[in-house]
Amino acid sequence: MKKGRITGFSVFAWVVLILFSVWTVFPFFWGAITSFKSPGEQYTTTFLPLVQFRPSTYAWQVVLGQAEGERTRQGLRNSILISSLSSLLVLLLGSLAGYALTRFRFHRWKNKDIASWILSNRMFPPIAVAIPFFLIMRTLKLLDTLPAVIMAHTVYNLPLAIWLMMDFFRELPEEVEEAALIDGCSSFQAFFRIALPLSLPGIVAVYILCFIFSWNEFLFVVTLSYRKTMTMPVIIAGTLTVRGLDFWKVSALSLLAITPPVVLAALTSRFLIRGLTLGAIKE
Template sequence: MAVGATIIATTLGTLAGYGLARFRFYGWGNKDITMWFLSQRFLPPMVTVIPFFLVIQTLNLLDTHLALILVNATFTMPFAVLLMRDAFKELPPELEESAWVDGASRWQSFRHISLPLAAPAIAATAVICFAFSWNEFLFALILTLKDAQPITVIIAGVEHTQGIQFWFVATRLLLAILPPALLALLVQRYIVRGLTFGAVKG
């Protein structure tokens, strides 16, 4: 579930971030569109639980992995858009322009020039989206019953006839922490650089 949400949020965030960094939108300005994306996070998640529940119920997706993937992707995509927009703004547009002179299309310059250069930012964005999705609890608790429960809900529901077995809970907590920690370790050199895109103005 977290992997699916991360792929969706990172992919759409990368495309949207590139568009906001390289194109000018009239009517709604680029800043307005960026603010619209960020506004999705202004309200606390508790406020949106009932609307999401009604939508998921209408789509007959309660207690499914797809429901959690869609919800987590929706909530993590604003971060992905903001990070990737700043990342692409830091890349000199002259690199793409020189490729156009050589006959490359916009898509080719994006795929072969901008995307590889933005790889650190993409890695950092993916780790953040994965961590948020992996640790999400509220929507997982409300939208799942049994079949699609993630580990956060399973840990919270652990209780035995003799009370809470703390060693059992600790073991599951360790298993819950390992995936995002290992992912962060694997791409740590990309994370630092990716998160500093746009932080320093020369």
């Protein structure tokens, strides 16, 4: 397509793109404006703030203020703690194992068999482990504690992290580490002082990816916590009462839960698709 020339195809392309953009953005847009509507106006079909309805901060006062602020802040705090700590643990275990599988040769089971087995752990349905997890955590008296959810999210993200870290270490030239080994470094020193810093961009990307997945995870949290360790997704699910759904409240809470992962994903957009396709697509 020559630049600036209007062809039948370019008209078709833009029509499709604009329609799909509206379809994609509309639910977010609607959630955002509904969170600024008062309860009296929550069911109205007005679109334009200031023009069609007067923005109200009622929802935000309830969600963040005296009434329910403590619960929301606790939810945000739990979400941040669980996502950041579990991702850290994933990164530690994952980079070590990923390094082992790229730099060493295993014999009894070949490297690629170990790697495939590790990745298969990513694929089983979470509900299959949710019941034993619940029983384990009950036995350990860890139900409704942060360690329980952190441990669950770590095992959920670890296979993917190992798998992606393998790519980064493979792309790293081995010579630098070999030179360091000859100079008397131990393998662990070579890893922590050379390989790890050199693959920092990849490590940050994997961390952000695991953070997003952990932040969004719902099933493990809902089965392992009931009061003190609820994360934002579970708090959203808790807005459903017998009276129905308060649109303003669920909108405000959803906005709080959606913003962090969406911003992180937008910042690392090229990496997200690589993570979601388990490394099958590299951009």
